[in-house]
Structures are given as structure tokens and as C-alpha cells.
Amino acid sequence: MKYGVNEHGYYGDFGGAYIPEMLYPNVEELRQQYVQILNDPGFKAEFDQLLRDYVGRPSPLYPAKRYSEKYGANIFFKREDLNHTGSHKINNAIGQILLARRLGKKRIIAETGAGQHGVATATVCALMGIECVVYMGEVDMERQAPNVSRMKMLGAKVVPATSGSKTLKDATNEAMRDWINNPVDTHYIIGSVVGPYPYPEMVAQFQSIISLETKKQLLEHTGNELPQYVMACVGGGSNAMGMFYHFLDDESVQLIAVEAAGKGVESGHSAATTFLGREGVLHGSRTILMQTDDGQVVEPYSISAGLDYPGIGPQHAHLYKIKRAQYVNITDDEALQAGLLCSQLEGIIPAIETAHALAYLEKMTFKNDDNVVICISGRGDKDLSTYIKYFGY
Amino acid sequence: MNRLNKLFESKKDNLLSIYFTAGYPELNTTLDIAESLEKAGVDFLEIGFPYSDPVADGPTIQHSSEKALENGMNLNQLFEELKDLRKRISIPILLMGYVNPMVQYGIERFCKKAAEVGVDGVIVPDLPMYEYEALYSKYFTENGLSNIFLVTPQTSEDRIRKIDGLTNSFIYLLSSSSITGKNLQVSNAIEDYYKRIKSMQLKNPAVIGFGISNNETFTKACEYARGAIVGSAFVKFLETENYLEKIPEFVKAIRL
Numbered sequence: 001m002k003y004g005v006n007e008h009g010y011y012g013d014f015g016g017a018y019i020p021e022m023l024y025p026n027v028e029e030l031r032q033q034y035v036q037i038l039n040d041p042g043f044k045a046e047f048d049q050l051l052r053d054y055v056g057r058p059s060p061l062y063p064a065k066r067y068s069e070k071y072g073a074n075i076f077f078k079r080e081d082l083n084h085t086g087s088h089k090i091n092n093a094i095g096q097i098l099l100a101r102r103l104g105k106k107r108i109i110a111e112t113g114a115g116q117h118g119v120a121t122a123t124v125c126a127l128m129g130i131e132c133v134v135y136m137g138e139v140d141m142e143r144q145a146p147n148v149s150r151m152k153m154l155g156a157k158v159v160p161a162t163s164g165s166k167t168l169k170d171a172t173n174e175a176m177r178d179w180i181n182n183p184v185d186t187h188y189i190i191g192s193v194v195g196p197y198p199y200p201e202m203v204a205q206f207q208s209i210i211s212l213e214t215k216k217q218l219l220e221h222t223g224n225e226l227p228q229y230v231m232a233c234v235g236g237g238s239n240a241m242g243m244f245y246h247f248l249d250d251e252s253v254q255l256i257a258v259e260a261a262g263k264g265v266e267s268g269h270s271a272a273t274t275f276l277g278r279e280g281v282l283h284g285s286r287t288i289l290m291q292t293d294d295g296q297v298v299e300p301y302s303i304s305a306g307l308d309y310p311g312i313g314p315q316h317a318h319l320y321k322i323k324r325a326q327y328v329n330i331t332d333d334e335a336l337q338a339g340l341l342c343s344q345l346e347g348i349i350p351a352i353e354t355a356h357a358l359a360y361l362e363k364m365t366f367k368n369d370d371n372v373v374i375c376i377s378g379r380g381d382k383d384l385s386t387y388i389k390y391f392g393y
Numbered sequence: 394m395n396r397l398n399k400l401f402e403s404k405k406d407n408l409l410s411i412y413f414t415a416g417y418p419e420l421n422t423t424l425d426i427a428e429s430l431e432k433a434g435v436d437f438l439e440i441g442f443p444y445s446d447p448v449a450d451g452p453t454i455q456h457s458s459e460k461a462l463e464n465g466m467n468l469n470q471l472f473e474e475l476k477d478l479r480k481r482i483s484i485p486i487l488l489m490g491y492v493n494p495m496v497q498y499g500i501e502r503f504c505k506k507a508a509e510v511g512v513d514g515v516i517v518p519d520l521p522m523y524e525y526e527a528l529y530s531k532y533f534t535e536n537g538l539s540n541i542f543l544v545t546p547q548t549s550e551d552r553i554r555k556i557d558g559l560t561n562s563f564i565y566l567l568s569s570s571s572i573t574g575k576n577l578q579v580s581n582a583i584e585d586y587y588k589r590i591k592s593m594q595l596k597n598p599a600v601i602g603f604g605i606s607n608n609e610t611f612t613k614a615c616e617y618a619r620g621a622i623v624g625s626a627f628v629k630f631l632e633t634e635n636y637l638e639k640i641p642e643f644v645k646a647i648r649l
């Protein structure tokens with residue numbers, strides 16, 4: 001693959017494994033084993049079976065009629081919101097729990113922002129009967145309260161991260177500290193295409209099922225497996241990478257990644273990483289991150305907990321730098337309006353993360369026969385209280 | 394031969410090193426603290442430059458880093474505070490911190506500046522060996538700086554040998570795989586680990602760090618290595634009023 005990872009874990013200038021020695025044996029174990037495990041026929045069969053029978057894959061590719069009329073193009077929704085647990089995060093969680101079991105791990109830790117990855121991880125741990133600890137920023141525990149209860153009901157322990165901005169970045173720090181303290185029996189299920197190599201690559205491969213299915217489904221719907229545009233929101237970038245993956249080498253397909261502008265990119269309250277960030281090192285990889293001139297990580301802001309992260313995965317940083325994908329951003333207000341529009345035009349209440357991708361449709365101009373795929377990364381149940389508060393329902 | 398090598402050559406055991414975060418509890422005290430520690434008989438020092446997301450650190454050093462950043466500490470400020478380092482202090486000095494602030498400052502520039510003020514070595518827990526060797530080791534060598542690597546009970550023998558080859562001052566043995574600020578664990582497995590390291594007959598001496606907080610843990614660590622490093626316990630101590638005056642007591646309580 002032209003845009004793939006090299007032997008040292010780099011995508012162009014980005015990636016690598018910038019980790020303290022305490023994590024080296026764990027990460028090295030993964031690096032040495034993941035390719036072999038992922039390619040093992042037994043692993044593949046189990047992964048596929050669970051995705052089908054437990055997650056409910058393939059997820060539909062829905063031709064969004066009224067959206068198509070409104071925007072003057074053929075718009076398709078890739079319905080990751082219909083997955084068990086309500087988002088794309090379960091694809092990765094299933095893959096990694098199967099991996100963890102093959103590595104003989106007895107305990108799982110995870111970080112979560114919106115709570116979707118935490119719920120997905122708690123779910124697969126329940127499924128496999130493995131102990132689960134989820135770190136979540138204190139601020140996020142409040143704004144995504146239903147997911148906290150869901151995780152607890154699934155048997156996971158939810159630990160509040162109380163340092164820094166008390167959001168996703170801090171939850172990730174806490175999860176890494178836990179992993180350092182538990183070097184032998186614990187596997188860390190990272191929830192996005194971030195972290196030290198091989199995580200970005202592994203998570204991208206687990207999520208690549210999204211674009212694999214989309215190609216087949218598009219062929220059925222349109223007679224062509226390639227659309228003009230593929231769009232997704234980007235927090236760390238896992239749903240976007242899954243949505244882009246099998247289109248990366250098809251250079252005619254325009255890839256659009258939508259970041260969270262928060263209250264506006266110039267407002268000082270934003271999570272638009274490529275717009276505001278510079279190259280550096282965050283959470284184990286060289287990537288683009290929001291930081292001060294002194295290299296201190298800037299606390300991001302977005303109304304959407306899942307996009308409230310100061311970095312992006314290293315492969316995204318590469319796709320951005322070489323301009324293979326276009327990185328744009330959408331404010332809180334634009335996203336919430338798009339969430340309402342989608343609810344009322346299509347009867348689908350999207351996650352606020354997803355609503356960022358939908359909102360960007362307003363800024364595009366299409367030709368009538370353009371085919372456009374948007375990743376509906378998750379459903380809006382967890383965000384109801386935010387929507388209700390904003391719109392006053 | 395730098396100051397670190399000389400130290401390890403001239404003093405065989407019970408070496409004591411102290412870590413503290415520059416800019417904590419206040420700015421412009423780095424050399425005052427360092428001087429007091431030297432006078433109190435500490436053998437070498439690690440001066441931390443703060444980072445917003447110190448994943449290898451426990452609550453005490455996290456807090457000191459946060460506070461130091463609030464106070465306005467950064468690498469420019471630190472090098473400014475270290476300007477007269479070698480007029481006032483003669484023991485070896487290491488800088489310790491995370492890689493991103495160094496990357497933004499420029500790693501070559503960082504190494505030059507560190508050497509210029511008289512720093513002897515650097516500890517960067519999240520700078521991987523591959524990147525160090527491929528991209529940065531030349532700047533360290535050119536400037537006569539040692540790069541110190543960590544070793545944990547889980548580090549393989551091959552890797553320890555590689556680390557031993559890449560460094561030229563000492564090896565930083567972690568008492569267990571843990572973040573900073575936990576208590577030293579002594580178990581059979583850990584004793585075996587120390588013995589295993591000793592039996593490897595590495596070219597570099599070893600010093601034990603993480604979890605050394607008092608005389609008991611210091612003495613225990615010195616049974617297995619050339620010395621030990623106290624971090625969180627000293628950073629916590631810096632909360633006390635008139636800490637500069639009390640530094641001799643702190644050091645005395647460790648050494649007895």
C-alpha cells in the first residue's frame with residue numbers, strides 16, 4: 001500500500017513508538033505478533049463471525065434520499081450507528097479483545113472520550129469474561145453520563161481522570177500509566193488510530209472493514225465501487241481511517257476529514273488539530289498536535305467528547321501533509337444544526353461527532369451525479385441531553 | 394571523560410542522586426536548590442524540565458510539572474537559570490524530561506545549549522532507541538552529553554546489552570515497572586533481577602531509581618547497585634516552608 005506504514009512504524013514523517021522503556025516489552029510483543037495473529041485463519045474466522053453475528057455486520061450503506069435531494073448529489077450513509085453498542089468503535093474492540101486473548105492477557109484497560117469506545121470495550125470484556133478498567137475524563141463522565149452507567153452495567157470499572165482538561169487526552173495519560181504499572185498481564189485497547197506503533201496500524205486494519213464493505217455495496221447501488229467523495233469526522237481518526245482505508249490508493253476518490261472547530265478555530269476553544277497544530281510527539285507517536293511554542297500540549301475544546309483531542313493519528317498527519325486527504329473543520333453550532341437536520345430529514349439522530357461530518361455537506365458543491373459516502377460513525381442516544389439543552393426540547 | 398565518569402570512578406558505592414522539577418515550587422531557584430543539595434553531600438542531580446503530559450510520572454511529579462508550567466518554566470527559562478551553573482556547582486548534572494519540548498526547542502540546539510551551560514547528560518524516557526541512534530545520537534556525542542536509558546525488570550538481556558553499548562555513563566535501573574512515586578518493592582523476583590543485572594557485568598555502572606524515598610529504601614537499593622535516585626520524595630519535601638534551609642536535614646535522613 002502506497003500510504004501504508006514502513007518497517008519502523010512510520011507513515012512518511014509520522015508514527016514511530018515514542019514510549020518509555022516500561023512500555024517497551026508490551027509494545028514490542030504486539031509489534032512482533034500482531035501481523036501473524038491478524039493473518040491467522042482462525043483469528044480471521046472468529047473476527048468475521050463476531051462482526052456478523054454479534055455486531056450485526058455488514059452495516060447497511062443507506063442511500064439517503066432526502067439528503068441527496070437537498071444537496072444535489074447521491075449521498076450514502078455508511079451506517080456504523082447501527083452496530084451493536086452504537087458506533088464504529090466496536091469493530092476495533094472485537095479485534096483487540098481477540099488479540100489480547102491470544103496474547104494470554106488477563107486484564108483490559110481502555111481510555112474513552114465520548115464513552116463509545118469505553119462501552120465497546122466493556123462489552124467485549126463482558127463477552128469474553130475479562131476484567132475491564134476504563135479511564136474517562138471527569139468532564140466527559142458528566143457530559144456522557146449515560147455511557148458511564150452503561151459501562152458499569154456491563155461490569156467495567158470506570159476511573160475518572162482528574163488531571164489537565166479532564167478529557168480524552170488525560171484519560172489516555174492515565175491508561176498509559178496503568179499499563180506501565182501492570183506490564184505483564186494487561187492489554188491496553190486503544191480506541192483510535194493513535195498511540196505508539198503498531199496501534200495506529202492495527203486499529204486502522206480492524207476499522208478497514210468499513211471501506212471494504214462500502215466498496216462492495218457501492219458497486220451494487222451505483223455500478224461503480226468508487227465514489228467521488230468519502231467523508232468522516234476525525235477525533236483520533238479511527239472511523240475516518242476505516243472509511244478511507246480501501247480508497248487510499250484510488251486517487252480519484254476525494255477524502256474529506258472533518259475536525260471539530262469548537263467555538264471557532266480562532267476562539268481559543270477548538271480541537272481543529274491540523275489547523276491549529278504543529279508536528280511533535282503525543283501519546284507515543286510523532287504526529288500533528290496542538291501545542292504551545294514550548295511544546296506543551298494545548299487543551300482542546302469541542303462540544304463533542306469524541307473529537308475533543310489535541311492530536312490526530314500519525315497516518316492522518318501523513319495524509320494531511322502530502323495532501324492525499326483534505327482536512328476541514330466544523331463548529332459546535334454547525335454540528336448541532338446538522339444533527340437536527342439529519343434527525344428531521346432522515347429520521348436518524350447522529351452522534352455529535354458524526355454530525356460534524358454531516359455539517360460539512362453545507363460547504364461543498366456537487367455535480368448532480370456525484371456519489372458521496374459519509375461515515376455515520378455513531379448514533380446520538382448518548383448526546384440527547386446535549387441536543388435537548390441546545391434546542392430546548 | 395565527563396564529570397559522571399569521574400564520579401563513578403572515584404566513588405564506588407552509596408551514590409545519592411536527587412531529582413527535582415525546575416520551576417517548582419517557584420522560578421529562579423534551580424541553582425539555589427542544586428547548590429544546597431551539593432553542599433549536603435548529594436553526588437549528582439537530575440533537573441526535570443516540565444511537560445504537560447508526563448505519562449511516566451505519578452501524582453507528585455505531575456503536580457510539580459503542572460505548577461512549574463504555571464510559574465512559567467520552559468527550556469529558555471531553564472537555560473537562563475543554568476547560566477552560572479558551573480560557577481556554583483561542581484557535581485554532575487543531568488536534565489530529565491519528555492521529548493516533545495526538546496523537539497520544539499530543536500534537539501541539536503538543546504544539546505548545544507545543555508553542553509554550553511555545563512550539563513553532563515540527559516534522560517528522556519520517551520525518546521526511543523531507534524530514533525536516538527538514527528537521528529539524534531550525533532548531537533549528543535558532538536556535545537559530550539551522555540544519554541541515559543532506563544531498564545526495567547521486563548527489559549530483555551539483549552536490549553540491556555544494546556543499551557549498555559549506547560551509553561557511556563550509567564544505566565538507570567527501575568526498581569519495578571511503574572510510574573514515579575511508588576514505593577520500592579523488594580521481592581524475590583526483584584532481587585533476582587538485580588542479581589541478573591550484576592551478573593551481566595555491564596560496562597556501565599547501574600543506579601536504581603523510582604520508589605526510593607527514605608533511608609531504608611536507599612540502603613536497600615545500594616546493596617544491589619552503585620547508588621540510588623530519590624525523586625518524588627524530594628519533590629514532595631519542596632512543599633515545606635523554608636525548604637532551602639531544610640535540605641541538609643532531608644539529605645541526612647536519607648543517608649543517616
Ligand SMILES: Cc1ncc(COP(=O)(O)O)c(C=O)c1O
Nearest residue numbers: 116235236237238239306377378
Ligand atoms: C460516534 C463517534 N464518532 C467518532 C468518534 C471519534 O473517534 P475517531 O476519530 O477515532 O473515529 C467517536 C469517539 O468517541 C465516536 O464515539
